[in-house]
Amino acid sequence: MKTTVSNWSNYPVKDAMLTYWRGENIPTASKNWIARGLGRCYGDASLSDQIFSTVKHNHILAFAPESGMVCCQSGVSLHDLLEVFVPKGWFLPVTPGTKFITVGGALASDIHGKNHHVAGCFGDHVTSCTLILANGERMSCSPTENSEVFNATRGGMGLTGMIDTVTFKLKKIESCYIKQRQIKAKNLDEVLTLFDTYKSYTYSMAWIDCLKGGKNFGRSIMMMGEHATLEELNSNQRKKPLTGKVGRDINMPINLPGFVLNALSVKAFNWLYFHKNVKKVIENTVHYDPFFYPLDSILHWNRMYGKGGFVQYQFVLPINNSEEGLVKIMNRIRQKGWGSFLSVLKLFGKQESLISFPMEGYTLALDFPLKKGLFAFLDELDELVLELGGRIYLTKDARMKAATFENSYPHSQEFLSILKKINPDLIIQSDLAKRLSILPS
Numbered sequence: 157m158k159t160t161v162s163n164w165s166n167y168p169v170k171d172a173m174l175t176y177w178r179g180e181n182i183p184t185a186s187k188n189w190i191a192r193g194l195g196r197c198y199g200d201a202s203l204s205d206q207i208f209s210t211v212k213h214n215h216i217l218a219f220a221p222e223s224g225m226v227c228c229q230s231g232v233s234l235h236d237l238l239e240v241f242v243p244k245g246w247f248l249p250v251t252p253g254t255k256f257i258t259v260g261g262a263l264a265s266d267i268h269g270k271n272h273h274v275a276g277c278f279g280d281h282v283t284s285c286t287l288i289l290a291n292g293e294r295m296s297c298s299p300t301e302n303s304e305v306f307n308a309t310r311g312g313m314g315l316t317g318m319i320d321t322v323t324f325k326l327k328k329i330e331s332c333y334i335k336q337r338q339i340k341a342k343n344l345d346e347v348l349t350l351f352d353t354y355k356s357y358t359y360s361m362a363w364i365d366c367l368k369g370g371k372n373f374g375r376s377i378m379m380m381g382e383h384a385t386l387e388e389l390n391s392n393q394r395k396k397p398l399t400g401k402v403g404r405d406i407n408m409p410i411n412l413p414g415f416v417l418n419a420l421s422v423k424a425f426n427w428l429y430f431h432k433n434v435k436k437v438i439e440n441t442v443h444y445d446p447f448f449y450p451l452d453s454i455l456h457w458n459r460m461y462g463k464g465g466f467v468q469y470q471f472v473l474p475i476n477n478s479e480e481g482l483v484k485i486m487n488r489i490r491q492k493g494w495g496s497f498l499s500v501l502k503l504f505g506k507q508e509s510l511i512s513f514p515m516e517g518y519t520l521a522l523d524f525p526l527k528k529g530l531f532a533f534l535d536e537l538d539e540l541v542l543e544l545g546g547r548i549y550l551t552k553d554a555r556m557k558a559a560t561f562e563n564s565y566p567h568s569q570e571f572l573s574i575l576k577k578i579n580p581d582l583i584i585q586s587d588l589a590k591r592l593s594i595l596p597s
């Protein structure tokens with residue numbers, strides 16, 4: 157089917173041939189194809205001339221209740237896994253800020269969650285996967301079998317082949333609730349101290365206001381959490397510890413006109429968000445849904461940015477340069493008046509993968525409405541990120557230059573040499589891979 161496709165940020169938009177893939181062989185004559193899950197990457201990672209959508213390849217194949225090992229087809233969504241397994245007392249080992257992604261997308265982007273500092277990426281919990289290579293061959297790979305291909309597949313943005321099935325380990329829980337603690341930090345210094353003080357918490361992140369200057373530069377709301385045990389629930393929650401429900405979702409019905417979002421409205425939103433709770437510290441026990449997926453309750457929140465779309469800019473800086481780098485980059489954003497709604501700050505632990513995004517340090521994700529001058533401004537930020545030894549997340553990217561990729565992903569040549577072996581005729585290609593010259597043209 158010829159159709160127009162875009163991912164979460166509505167930029168870029170592509171005319172492509174879209175086929176729903178249900179596990180059959182992919183014709184080896186297919187050229188320029190890429191796998192696509194639920195399209196929650198922000199840019200062009202799952203766009204190409206031919207797109208194979210996995211959303212109908214969505215069966216759970218096996219589950220071992222004694223160990224929590226699950227094997228499923230790559231188009232199963234995290235939402236579906238949560239619906240099935242939370243009532244049985246199991247949770248995802250790693251989850252991003254939305255549950256509307258597929259397992260294939262989770263492995264291909266090697267996603268991270270609020271627990272990266274203690275649990276690593278999604279790929280760290282995958283024991284094996286099956287893959288359809290460019291020549292049509294099916295290959296089973298794992299950290300020990302065809303490990304070179306496995307290492308290039310986790311975080312490889314779909315360029316090693318079509319992920320067919322994935323086997324990974326779920327995490328045991330006693331309840332569907334999270335014991336959370338929120339602390340207001342008056343500035344960047346304070347929030348970084350909080351991350352350090354509370355690094356034994358399994359989950360942590362902060363909403364940070366990148367527009368405020370002066371003594372409140374980098375004011376934040378730090379959120380931490382642990383899965384609540386049965387004893388920690390109140391009597392109401394204890395009645396249905398694993399099946400408690402959350403409220404209904406609301407919908408953003410239309411694309412908002414571009415003028416609604418400007419530096420003033422963003423500042424006002426950030427002010428309201430920061431002051432919505434009067435107390436400095438809040439402790440309560442909440443359902444996992446609002447804790448992990450606060451934005452999922454506003455379906456289609458991406459429409460807030462209008463038809464023109466937006467760009468998410470997520471970078472990570474090495475731990476030793478993080479504080480200095482965050483100050484530099486946030487100051488540049490403030491001075492140039494590029495408003496971003498409350499941005500997300502997280503701490504990463506060590507990560508030694510071939511091509512995955514995380515490294516030990518702080519990562520900041522910012523949303524910018526797509527306006528004239530934005531790309532030139534982001535090129536300036538890229539230079540700062542590179543100078544500081546950091547890098548930009550491929551799954552969020554829509555505009556980075558090839559040299560920035562090459563200079564910031566230290567194993568890009570090794571990744572390329574693996575791709576050359578298994579995808580020599582460049583049959584598997586995405587617009588992201590072309591833009592970043594990941595594969596030679």
Ligand SMILES: Cc1cc2nc3c(=O)[nH]c(=O)nc-3n(C[C@H](O)[C@H](O)[C@H](O)COP(=O)(O)OP(=O)(O)OC[C@H]3O[C@@H](n4cnc5c(N)ncnc54)[C@H](O)[C@@H]3O)c2cc1C
Binds near residue numbers: 163194252260268
């Ligand atoms: C609101 C929101 C919050 C987010 N929060 C986070 C976060 O906290 N942490 C984080 O790491 N990410 C986060 N993301 C990004 C998201 O988790 C990733 O982009 C994820 O890969 C999207 O999965 P998908 O199924 O939608 O795949 P798509 O977006 O369709 O594709 C993403 C990549 O995976 C590849 N792919 C998909 N399926 C397959 C398959 N079967 N075989 C081979 N390759 C495949 C595609 O080719 C593409 O390169 C967030 C996104 C949104 C919209």
